[in-house]
Amino acid sequence: MKKIYLESVSVSELIETIRNLIKENIPAPIPNFPKRYISRTQAAEILGVSLPTLDKHSRSGLLKSYRIGRRKMFRLDQVESCLEEVASLRSGRRDYV
Secondary structure, rough: OOOOOOOOOHHHHHHHHHHHHHHHOOOOOOOOOOOOOEEEHHHHHHHHHOOOHHHHHHHHOOOOOEEEOOOOEEHHHHHHHHHHHHHHHHHOOOOOO
16 A cells, blocks of 8 residues: 655645546436336226236337336336327227227
C-alpha cells in the first residue's frame, strides 16, 4: 500500500478536492424508475381480453412482449398505456347474438 503525505493542505481543502474529483469522474445518476413486468395472464386480465387475443395484439405490434427466461412478459406501463387502444378496438367490434 502506498503512503500519501499531505503537506500544507487543510482538511476542508482536501474534502473539497475529493468532492470535485468525484463529481468530475462519476456521472450523475439518471432517474430510472424500475420497470415492472407482468405475466401474460395478468396483462390479459388488465386489458380484459383472452390469452389468444393478447398474443394477437403482441404479434401485431400493438403491445410489445419480452422474453424473460422461458416466459413471455409484458411491461406494466405499456399495458396500461395500451388500454385505450384495446378499448377502441373493442368498440368497433360487433357483438353477435
